Amino acid sequence: MEGQPSIWRRCLAxxxxxxxxxxxxxxxxxxxxxxxxxxxxxxxQNLRERLVAPSWEHLLGTDQFGRDIFSIIMAGAQNSITVxxxxxSIGMTFGVALGLWASAKRGWTEELIMxxxxxxxxxxxxxxxxxxVATLGQGAINAIVAIGIFxxxxxxxxxxxxxxxxxxxxxxxxxxxxxxxxxxxTVEHVLPNIVSVLVVQITIQFALAxxxxxxLSFLGLGAQPPTPSWGRMLDETRxxxxxxxxxxxxxxxxxxxxxxxxxxxxxxxRDVIDPRLARKR
Amino acid sequence: xTLLAVDNLTVTxxxxxxxxxxxRNLSFELEKGQTLGIVGESGCGKSLxxxxxxxxxxxxxxxxxxxxxxxxxxxxxxxxxxxxVRGNRIGMVFQEPMTSLNPLHTVGRQIAxxxxxxxxxxxxxxxxxVLRLLDMVGIPEPTKRINSYPHQLSGGxxxxxxxxxxxxxxxxxxxxDEPTTALDVTIQKQILDLIRNLIEDLGMAMILISHNxxxxxxxxxxxxxxxxxxxVESGPTHDVFANLSHPYSQGLFEAVPQIDDTKxxxxxxxxxxxxxxxxxxxxxxxxxxxxxxxxxxxxxxxxPPVVQIAAGHxxxxxxxxxxxxxxxxx
Amino acid sequence: xxxxxxxxxxxFIATLLGAxxxxxxxxxxxxxxxxxxxxxxDAPQSAxxxxxxxxxxxxxxxERYFDWLEDIVTLRFGVSYTYSTPVLELVRxxxxxxxxxxxxxxxxxxxVAFGLGxxxxxxxxxxxxxxxxxxxxxxISVPNFWLALLLILLFAVQLRWFSSGGFPGWxxxxxxxxxxxxxxxxxxxxxxxxxxxxxxxxxxLETMREDYVRTARAKGLSRRATLWRHVLRNAMIxxxxxxxxxxxxxxxxxxxxxxxxxxxxxxxxxxxxxSNRDVIVVRDVVLMLAAFxxxxxxxxxxxYAVIDPRLKPHDV
Ligand SMILES: Nc1ncnc2c1ncn2[C@@H]1O[C@H](COP(=O)(O)OP(=O)(O)O)[C@@H](O)[C@H]1O
Ligand SMILES: [Mg+2]
Numbered sequence: 001m002e003g004q005p006s007i008w009r010r011c012l013a014x015x016x017x018x019x020x021x022x023x024x025x026x027x028x029x030x031x032x033x034x035x036x037x038x039x040x041x042x043x044x045q046n047l048r049e050r051l052v053a054p055s056w057e058h059l060l061g062t063d064q065f066g067r068d069i070f071s072i073i074m075a076g077a078q079n080s081i082t083v084x085x086x087x088x089s090i091g092m093t094f095g096v097a098l099g100l101w102a103s104a105k106r107g108w109t110e111e112l113i114m115x116x117x118x119x120x121x122x123x124x125x126x127x128x129x130x131x132x133v134a135t136l137g138q139g140a141i142n143a144i145v146a147i148g149i150f151x152x153x154x155x156x157x158x159x160x161x162x163x164x165x166x167x168x169x170x171x172x173x174x175x176x177x178x179x180x181x182x183x184x185x186t187v188e189h190v191l192p193n194i195v196s197v198l199v200v201q202i203t204i205q206f207a208l209a210x211x212x213x214x215x216l217s218f219l220g221l222g223a224q225p226p227t228p229s230w231g232r233m234l235d236e237t238r239x240x241x242x243x244x245x246x247x248x249x250x251x252x253x254x255x256x257x258x259x260x261x262x263x264x265x266x267x268x269x270r271d272v273i274d275p276r277l278a279r280k281r
Numbered sequence: 282x283t284l285l286a287v288d289n290l291t292v293t294x295x296x297x298x299x300x301x302x303x304x305r306n307l308s309f310e311l312e313k314g315q316t317l318g319i320v321g322e323s324g325c326g327k328s329l330x331x332x333x334x335x336x337x338x339x340x341x342x343x344x345x346x347x348x349x350x351x352x353x354x355x356x357x358x359x360x361x362x363x364x365x366v367r368g369n370r371i372g373m374v375f376q377e378p379m380t381s382l383n384p385l386h387t388v389g390r391q392i393a394x395x396x397x398x399x400x401x402x403x404x405x406x407x408x409x410x411v412l413r414l415l416d417m418v419g420i421p422e423p424t425k426r427i428n429s430y431p432h433q434l435s436g437g438x439x440x441x442x443x444x445x446x447x448x449x450x451x452x453x454x455x456x457x458d459e460p461t462t463a464l465d466v467t468i469q470k471q472i473l474d475l476i477r478n479l480i481e482d483l484g485m486a487m488i489l490i491s492h493n494x495x496x497x498x499x500x501x502x503x504x505x506x507x508x509x510x511x512x513v514e515s516g517p518t519h520d521v522f523a524n525l526s527h528p529y530s531q532g533l534f535e536a537v538p539q540i541d542d543t544k545x546x547x548x549x550x551x552x553x554x555x556x557x558x559x560x561x562x563x564x565x566x567x568x569x570x571x572x573x574x575x576x577x578x579x580x581x582x583x584x585p586p587v588v589q590i591a592a593g594h595x596x597x598x599x600x601x602x603x604x605x606x607x608x609x610x611x
Numbered sequence: 612x613x614x615x616x617x618x619x620x621x622x623f624i625a626t627l628l629g630a631x632x633x634x635x636x637x638x639x640x641x642x643x644x645x646x647x648x649x650x651x652x653d654a655p656q657s658a659x660x661x662x663x664x665x666x667x668x669x670x671x672x673x674e675r676y677f678d679w680l681e682d683i684v685t686l687r688f689g690v691s692y693t694y695s696t697p698v699l700e701l702v703r704x705x706x707x708x709x710x711x712x713x714x715x716x717x718x719x720x721x722x723v724a725f726g727l728g729x730x731x732x733x734x735x736x737x738x739x740x741x742x743x744x745x746x747x748x749x750x751i752s753v754p755n756f757w758l759a760l761l762l763i764l765l766f767a768v769q770l771r772w773f774s775s776g777g778f779p780g781w782x783x784x785x786x787x788x789x790x791x792x793x794x795x796x797x798x799x800x801x802x803x804x805x806x807x808x809x810x811x812x813x814x815x816l817e818t819m820r821e822d823y824v825r826t827a828r829a830k831g832l833s834r835r836a837t838l839w840r841h842v843l844r845n846a847m848i849x850x851x852x853x854x855x856x857x858x859x860x861x862x863x864x865x866x867x868x869x870x871x872x873x874x875x876x877x878x879x880x881x882x883x884x885x886s887n888r889d890v891i892v893v894r895d896v897v898l899m900l901a902a903f904x905x906x907x908x909x910x911x912x913x914x915y916a917v918i919d920p921r922l923k924p925h926d927v
Contacts, residue, residue, distance in 0.1 A: 126863035252757035260752035368831035
């Protein structure tokens with residue numbers, strides 16, 4: 001594998017990649033650490049320690065229920081990552097399958113799948129979530145499913161476009177001449193060749209999922225108490241912003257940093273994986 | 282009187298692999314009304330030469346040397362001064378008629394644009410002029426076509442529009458960069474005839490760029506053969522073709538199939554071995570050394586000196602005598 | 612009308628119909644029929660049956676769908692269970708908040724984005740470009756409802772230039788109503804604008820590499836004149852596509868931002884309807900929002916035909 005070290009070197013030389021990778025690393029690490037340790041119990045209320053100012057004991061102070069804000073933020077990372085992983089997995093599994101299917105079949109199957117995914121663009125995640133939540137009731141699972149469904153058409157379009165380009169290449173022709181079936185060609189040749197495109201999109205959808213989940217939780221349609229969630233933190237501190245504005249700042253910064261990290265990582269990956277695209281931009 | 286004097290023109294490009302010279306110490310002169318051809322394989326620096334004269338080099342490139350138009354060095358001109366020159370004193374026709382016209386503007390508007398800019402004519406005057414130009418370049422029904430959009434015209438007609446555009450302000454010099462490369466063979470001839478006749482009628486000078494020896498042979502008085510950014514051979518077209526002297530020119534000629542060649546049946550179509558090296562890989566010394574049959578160690582350290590072998594016929598090759606002897610014996 | 616527009620119109624109508632089917636089916640397929648959803652799990656069976664009867668849930672599904680379609684076409688929409696009023700009555704005043712807010716945010720984001728995108732492109736890789744791209748990277752990463760909170764903190768709490776929320780209504784004069792829309796519109800427009808600015812920049816850069824731009828320069832046009840006359844209009848074609856696609860997200864954003872600013876718009880209505888389990892209202896309002904998105908995308912298609920002569924009638 002001669003290309004391997006050079007890819008790594010290119011990654012490390014790319015500013016967006018390094019910045020995005022570090023921020024994303026911090027996000028993941030925080031979530032992992034919070035699984036086993038947080039400075040304080042993020043759920044336990046302590047009404048005698050309400051709205052304490054930042055100190056060494058409470059790095060970011062406490063909220064109106066006396067909970068340590070730093071600990072909630074740490075634990076909130078778990079929620080964001082879970083939402084991202086699950087919803088992107090849903091979107092990617094179905095989206096990629098549909099896209100590959102459309103590309104292998106062509107004809108009216110492709111037309112139908114693509115029209116349907118165009119159509120889904122008219123229903124952003126929040127509208128879908130609202131529909132789901134309205135009928136199934138509020139809850140984290142419904143929100144995650146809605147966000148996942150929202151990203152299906154994104155992956156479907158991307159996959160189909162990339163796969164069509166692969167199907168037009170000579171080595172596919174060779175494989176077909178060798179008598180391989182469409183399913184086998186798809187799995188053996190098409191999928192491996194579009195992975196890089198998908199990786200970039202995964203980081204972007206991950207970021208969008210974090211944003212959408214935060215919005216839903218803010219509206220009370222996502223993570224339910226007592227699960228620590230950045231979006232719900234913002235909702236809970238809303239009535240406090242006149243008294244203690246900082247409460248409204250921390251969770252937002254946490255969201256923004258996570259999303260920024262993932263976006264930068266996506267940009268960096270795109271440049272590193274496909275230098276052709278980078279030059280075009 | 283000398284219209285254009287290019288002296289020691291060098292174009293350097295910043296590439297991923299460092300700065301590379303795409304045009305090397307190129308010098309030539311062009312009289313008023315004279316026509317000059319530049320020929321060479323694609324990638325040998327023809328377009329960059331033209332763009333350097335126009336002051337339109339890509340962002341990562343710059344030119345050294347001098348490019349004098351009627352005695353004034355264009356390379357020292359400011360951007361504003363160059364805008365006065367482009368389209369006004371030098372017109373240019375590009376290779377791709379399909380993409381060289383703005384798809385969102387009518388051809389009438391695009392032809393009128395340079396006149397409105399340089400001549401300050403009003404709309405009505407411009408329209409009359411555009412109709413005249415369309416007629417001049419042989420587009421039928423100008424009153425109708427003036428309102429057409431590029432996508433409604435054929436490739437040949439678009440190239441006629443490009444020519445009308447380049448000639449609209451009556452420039453002293455026309456640069457045509459591969460004007461027919463993208464067209465059907467039958468249309469190629471029509472367009473070349475049109476250009477040649479217009480140049481003659483209007484008394485303009487022209488630089489015709491092509492990778493096609495036949496096109497050059499039939500349309501210009503003088504020729505420069507370029508390879509790897511450098512001039513390898515030059516002179517009056519007839520003399521040069523009668524006495525091809527540089528190994529590269531000879532190879533270029535041999536690679537062209539010729540129907541009217543009496544030796545055609547006996548001649549094996551040869552191609553020049555190897556490919557044009559990437560810019561950054563171009564060797565010091567003779568740029569052709571890696572593909573040349575006559576190469577010796579003497580070719581490698583410095584660019585070969587220019588030898589005059591007949592009046593105005595110059596060749597940059599250390600082994601020109603050997604090459605000529607072989608060619609004559611062929 | 613050109614073939615292009617005719618095709619687009621058919622797609623527009625088909626998409627609208629698709630949206631009605633989807634929203635209708637969402638209520639049908641999901642577990643629990645509307646009556647039990649509205650009344651909750653603990654409701655006695657007799658009450659559920661009564662409501663089923665009132666909502667006509669025992670009729671065949673197709674019949675109910677076409678009845679609903681008729682209600683939509685006649686603009687009556689369904690009847691809210693909680694308010695016992697036609698949904699149209701409920702949304703009328705709220706539309707006058709949400710739609711102007713969405714349009715204002717879109718125009719705002721478009722203006723800022725075009726300006727910044729073109730500015731950045733014309734200073735490609737120079738400090739101005741890098742700065743704009745850095746800021747827009749931040750803009751994309753900020754959740755709009757958080758930005759809304761920050762705007763309230765700064766402009767309403769600290770500076771007291773604006774009120775922190777609510778909506779005076781259009782009947783009290785245009786200016787106060789407009790003033791109430793400004794902060795929410797900024798919160799919405801920032802994210803959209805950041806995305807659009809990046810896109811505009813790359814579209815302009817892409818267009819600047821086109822052959823016809825070189826042709827324009829060879830005519831003697833200055834960089835600036837070339838940018839205005841030849842680059843911008845061509846670059847707008849992909850940009851307005853993205854604008855149309857982004858509109859769905861922008862409208863979804865209004866739901867959240869209205870909540871932050873306590874504005875009685877469609878977003879509020881829909882959230883209230885959810886807590887009241889008033890699925891009829893949710894369904895109809897979701898459909899309205901989707902229809903708005905579909906309509907905006909149709910407008911984008913019409914804009915195409917205006918900008919691009921290749922799609923004009925005489926072409927066919
Ligand atoms: N913007 C650029 N950046 C880097 N290399 C370039 C650029 N433009 C042209 N080149 C290279 O310069 C050489 C000469 O190009 P050109 O003048 O276009 O050749 P041609 O003789 O075919 O017109 C080629 O090797 C080409 O790849
Ligand atoms: Mg060329």
